[in-house]
Amino acid sequence: MTLAKHWVYNKDEDIVLTQLKGLVAANPYVHLIADEKVVFNPHSDTSKKITVISGGGAGHEPLHGGYVGENLLDAAVSGQIFASPSTKQIMAAIKKKSDKSKGTIIVVKNYTGDVLHFGLVAERAKSEGYKVELVAVSDDVAVGREQNKMVGRRGLAGTALVHKVLGAASAEEKAELKAVAGLGHAVNENLVTLAASLDRTSVPGKAEQEIEFNANDEVELGLGIHNEPGTKIKPIPKLDDLIKDMLRKLLSAEDKDRHYVDFDGDDEYVLLVNNIGGTSSFELYAITEHVLQNLPLKKKPTRVLVSDFVTSFNSPGFSITLLNLSNIDKRKVGYSSKDILRFLDTPTNAPGWKPKSYASKDWDIQSDRQEDSPMKHQALLTSDLKIDAKSFEEHLKSGLENLLKEEPKITHYDTLVGDGDCGETLAAGANSILKALKDDSQFKKHLSDPVATLSQITEFVEDSMGGTSGGIYSIFLTALVQHLKVAEKVDHETVANAFHNALHEGLFKYTKARIGGRTLVDTLQPFVDTFQDTKDLSKAVEAARKGCEETKNLEASFGRASYVDKKELEAEGGIPDPGAVGLLALIQGFTK
Template sequence: MSYFLPETDPVLTACRGLALTHPDTIALCEQPLYLKATAPAPTRRVALLSGGGSGHDPLHIGLLGAGGLDAVVPGETFASPCNAQIHAAGLDVAQDRDGVLVIIKGYTGDVINFRAAAERLHARGIRVDEVVVRDDIASASAGAGRRGTAATTVVEKLLGAAADRGADLDDLAELGRRAVARSRTLTVCARPHTSPATLRPAFDLKPDHLDYGSGIHGERAPRSIPRPPVADLVHRMLDDLGAGEGPPAEEGVLLVVNGLGGTAPGELAAVAAVAAEQLAARGTTVAAVLTGTLATALDMAGISLTLTQLAPGWLQLWQAPVTTPLTTWPRAAAAPVLITPPTTDRTLMAGRMPGARAVLDHYTQIITQVRTPLTTLDQQSGDGDFADNLLTGLRHALTRVEETGEDGLTAAGAAFLDHVGGTSGPLYGLLLDRLGTATAACPDGHRPALPALTKAFAEGAAAIRRVGEAQPGDRTMLDALTPAVRALSLARESDDSPLTTAALAAIAGARDTAALLGKRGRASYVGAHTLGSPDPGAIGVALLFVALADVYEPTFAVRLPAPGYIVKPAPAP
């Protein structure tokens, strides 16, 4: 449990502390937030950029420095950073370099935001390539593919050493992809992490059971098992990792025993000894072993085993010198080095629209009202951060309206795109940005024209499909958005309540997701655990339509159910 994190800006405050205790190796940019290595090897031609949600410490910041990463972009807890942060960090480290290699954990939000930032960097003439780490075998069959977990440490260490030797962008990208292809990880959990939102265990786990195949965002495994003796557990994990199968690796294997935040170092060392002995019995040469708390899930009690089949020359890269927080003792505290980030052009729209501002205010009130049950729903699908991320974006939008005078929903689109990471942040940003084009063009307080509304929502849905690679039926926000768009397209301009009708369709679509297995995003990792509970992203879209109907069609919106009902789990069949 996080007893000692500040209530306000905990991630930023933690980053300030890291810069304070490592002033000779780390510099901090506070807005947008990222950290940068201050003393990279002069032989380095390509910058290495990584990051992801907080709560996995010391990943990635633990590998920031000489022999490691050039910049790290932290998101909120269990949520990817937004692409504005990544873009700013990329611009910074690209100076006097031949390119930037971005290293991405294979989570949907991370992939979307890092790729969006890479597109922006490429548009500025910067050479960019990517390595997506997908090492978690427990999520291999999920629709979104394997997650990126503890093997990220291995990939980043190998790439850091190769970059210091002067490798070019193409060679580094190839090395990273080969390392990913030769790495596998499996995670087990004995005690779930404590949800920062509820201060309770993120999910229920029977006594004397293990969650077998957990994710580092606290995602439930497809199954739990009775807790076996440690030797039997390690044997089963090595079987599932394919240890000893096929021809032996040319240079042996690298074994990483990782703690998830609540496992003692002695336990990790013991598991490493058991695993190394069993690997030797299988005829597998263990060339190197790393144990420690490396890629965590807040305070989860658990372990992961990673096996990387070493290719010729990789062991030398693994053993190359490195100066990072993960491998060096902190020096005396000093004032942190602050960065002024490169500026980007921004065109601000003028003209506040009371109707759209009322929608923004009302939507914020609704999400605040249902924050706790919405968090509970999200914990059953993933990590439980959806409601807080949604509120973060809405609060940024309210601030932006006051500062710029923008239309409320135009401001919301920009706020989500610029300030909210994770999976939902950029997708909601795309939807709200399109919706803002309809509300900004209508007279004060009037409902936007039906064709403009229909076009905005249809374009938003199309953008979400392109970026998120989801379709209706995948248990995503599209399952609420698609029927609502259909209802709008069938309405006539003369109708009194098209938004109320669309809201009813969105609510029905969102509620129906309780019967769907997730095929995209984090819900795809947890299997049947989501059945009976509607998708939180779809619920969020339905509540947006409720807010629109309440503001623009108050006489007819009384037909809509209360938000508290909409968020409730579906009744048992």
């Protein structure tokens, strides 16, 4: 059991109401019935359109209040966290927004409390003269038919698709209640969703709550959005393997207990990738690409929707939802797959619907939108200068291998004074060049031309090394190439001059780092200046070594090390700058 951490709220504060007030404060388009926790759109004229109302327990935001807006929900009712709202709350939403002429559709997730409470209100409203249809969303494939015969499968991220389709359909002038409700049932019957998460969720506002989190090497498949358990997988599989397993469960007809929707290879479908709450946007888009690469269906999805649609607080997971459009066409429910796509594309000002509403014609362009870089076929910069290719290759390998040997030490230093990635960054650059020496015939072909060779090395560095050090190496090498290109021969004097000009007229234009700033320049500048002054390579290497050693005694002026207390460095016995150590290893290896 682990103690979950959240912000500390006021004692006895109704945190659900607090967040609803915050939602309304940030959305001038909606109003709030605070006593009943009902968010509604005061601008929708439900005497002329079908009313669409939804709701359920809090904790799944932006569901439900975040979906109130034009062409989406007219009202949303919030219960307490993971608990259905009361019939009184739901009836308040009906009376506030429903009109007896056009009728009302209630959309709920298929959980016992929601279906009972919203269903009871639907019947009461009918007895008062309202026309009401209820659509229960049940898209989860983790729940088998035999596992829960009484309740059926749960409503998950597919709920957002039902909201969006019915919200836009209900706003059309000629829309009829039974037909729109039938569309909702048809969409639901062709939805499948499966969730995976690295861990459980925890609830804010509960002090000292204990959560049985998963082990560090576990992932959970098929879990619910209220901490209902799934199947634990140990160790955590590679993402591609996990996604293949999820897609197999979503699409395969072999498991009769959990096979709910038929998919043929030529079917049109919508893909929705949902953030359950604690997944970063960075990873969510990476996950989406892995899903697309592993989809076994012949056609690409007609729409790809990625966002936090139906969440569970901070659960670090995602779910995959597929909506089979072709099946709906086969059923002839009065609406076609093109209608559904049009409803999904209809713009809305509801803040919870975050996918951009692109025009349908933009989605219809199915060509590959990934293009080759204009840099791909750039002509190689060459010169008439000549060096001993074999000797240069040996020295280059020696320098790179020496750098890789020092990488663990550099990484250790950087974990103490930086963000820990300096060694990895340098190793990435070194390995990219070594790989080219082994596999790239174009690169090896030009080793006798220092301009061509350094130009290609600069490209390898730019492609493989990020961060400040990658930028510094790239700028210096680019300037070095420019100054070597005008040389008439290669000897100590011309190389020394090229190094000096690359540093003082090139790199120093773009950084204020100088000797004494505790950076790789403390190695580079003594090497370059000494070589320029003496034309003696051994003296230049010794000057570089001394400059690097001196960084133990310097206070950082640049980079993340500048935020580290000098006393911490002194307590460690003096830590040299990791970048300076890396460059020294490269120089010493190259000049052996």
